Amino acid sequence: MSLLRIEQLRPCIFRxxxxFELESGESIGLTGASGCGxxxxxxxxxxxxxHEGEVLLDEVPRADFSAPEWRRTxxxxxxxxxxxxxxxxxxxxxxxxxxxDALGLEPSILKQAIAELSSGERQRLALARLLANNxxxxxxxxxxxxxxxxLNTQRIEALVAAYRHDTGAGIIWVSHDLAQLQRVSDRQYRIEAGKLHAIEEPGQ
Amino acid sequence: MIPVGPLELGIAGFLVLLTGICAHLLRLGISRSIAIAAVRTVAQLLLIGLVLKALFASTNAVFIGLLSLLMLAIAGREVLARQHRRLKGWWGYGIGTTSMFLSSFTVTILALQVIIAPDPWYTPQYAIPLLGMLLGNTMTGVSLGLDRLTEGAWERRGVIEARLMLGEDWNEAIGNIRRQSIRSGIMPIINSMAAAGVVSLPGMMTGQILAGASPVHAVNYQILIMFLISAGTLLGTMGAVWMGSRRLFDHRQRLRLDRLHRP
Structure with missing residues (x-):
């Protein structure tokens, strides 16, 4: 049984x-030109x-979850x-x-005003917030x-890998960096003209 | 009361003309608006003067009801016209008009039935000016509140969506913006309550004093009106902003800015 099943999904600009399906503990990498969707x-x-289409979690349709419950899961x-x-x-x-700690942040950062934080700190904190809250x-x-x-890229990759390993979460990782996708995901796809193309050979 | 006739109005009108000329010379780009607004004031007030004269002579409940609904319809249009990004379809008109109907009519009827209690309760000398003052002020609150809401949702959609993504419901996600919108909607009436009698002498009270009423009597009426207006404005603004914020999300709690017109 797949963790997440995406059926006939068509986001608005897609023709x-x-x-596709995502297994528990699996990671999928997605790449593609800017603006490809x-x-x-x-x-x-x-x-x-x-949008059109259906998404199921553990074969339970999305409509059976309340919207907030779905977005937390x-x-x-x-x-x-x-x-x-x-x-x-x-x-x-x-x-x-x-x-x-895993993200290289001091606990005192939580008391600082958001405006004082660098964009990199905010980016790492956003991941910490998502994982800790939900x-x-x-x-x-x-x-x-x-x-x-x-260094911080490596920290994020390691944290996500540990989270995936510990909780069996499924990951969909979008990046322009194909080398990164090959490090962090089991399968890689390129989105082109609204279609998923499997990337077969490393470095292609 | 010393009557004011065409000659006196002409002198006052000359001041407006001077304002218009100054605005033109300073290239403020509002001389046309001043002219249109001044002409509208004259035409609308003369017309309502005639309507009220006929109305006061008859005390016909149906006629009074129709006039009230007409006033509401026009207030609804004004609210819509002041929205920078208004809701599409009937919602834009409907939300403002419904909330003004619920608040202004409820408060007016309550005041007429319980507080002032003329006989019959819809006596037009009381009903129409009271409703007019309530609608006029509620209109300001509702249009400010809705404008601030839709503008705020547009500008801060990133934050709203980030909150949705973290699993908050629509009510929490737009809560801040909604509170700010209600605050800005009722700020004018709070200001005028705070300034009443110290900074400004309210128009209705001034009118009654000019007409020869005792100042104490006029003041009591003014306090009553102020309280009614603040209750009506708060009710109307809260209702409109709540309905408006609900309309910005669909059944799956997605932020639907496509339901707003582009300015």
Whole structure:
């Protein structure tokens, strides 16, 4: 039984529908030119835009979940993090469970004002927030390391790998960096003209 | 009361003309709007003067009801016209008009039945000016509140969606923006309550004093009206902003900015 099954999904700019499955503990890498619809595909899976198609978790249709329940279970980390309270800590339900150490962040960062944090710190905190608040069973990562240096990129990759290993979560990782996708995912696909093309050979 | 006739109005009108000329010379680009607004004031007030004169002579409940609905319809249109990004379809008109109907009519009827209690309760001398003042002020609150709501949702859609992505429901995700919108909707009436009598002498009270009523009597009426207006504005603004915020999300709690017109 697959963890997440995507059936005939068609985000608004796609001409054709997409179907694929994600097993528990599996990671899929997605790449493609800017504007090909990678982000729209992830938004459609968490149900942020109107679209055709069905998504099932453990074979249970999405409509059987309330919208908030679905989005807590299938968590999307968008490329730009957003904050609406003064400090980072105020955004966390249980600050003590946030994997700050693994992301190279000091606990004192939770008390700092959001405006004082660098974009890289905010980006890492956003992942910590998503994991700590919701413990999603499926993790959709939209360019999670786009603005990070090599060390922090490595920290994120390691944290996601550990999370996947410990919880059996499924991962869909979107990136422009094919070498990264080969490190972090079991299968890689390229989105082209609204279709998924499997990337067979490494470095293609 | 010393009557004011065409000559006196002409002198006051000359001041408006001067304003218009200054605006033109300073290239403020509002001389046309000033002219149209001034002409509208004259035409609308003369017309309502005639309507009220006929109405006061008859005390016909159906006629009073129709006039009230007409006032509501026009207030609804004004609310719509002041929206920068208004809701598409009937919603844009319907939400503002429904909330003004619920708040202004309820408060007016309550005041007429329980507080002022003229006989019959819909006596037009009381009913029409009271409803007019309530509608006029509620209209300001509703249009400010809705405008702030739709503008806020547009500008901060990233935050709203980020909150949805973290599993908050629509109510929490737009909660901040909704609170700010209600606040800005009722701020004008709070200001005028706070400034009443110190900074400004409210128009209705001034009118009654000019007409020869005792100041104490006029003040009591003004306090009553202020309280009614603040209750009506708060009710109307809360209703409109709540309905508007609900309409920004669909049954799957997706933020639907496509339901707003582009400005």
């Amino acid at each position: 054709k529908t997409l179907s 990678k982000s729209l595909l992830l938004r459609a899976i968490v149900d942020l835009d109107e 299938v968590g999307l980390l968008p490329p730009e993090s957003r904050w609406w309270k003064e400090s980072a800590g105020a955004h966390l339900r249980t600050p003590e469970t946030a994997p700050l 413990q999603p069973r499926v993790l959709l990562l939209d360019e999670p390391t786009a603005n990070l240096d090599a």
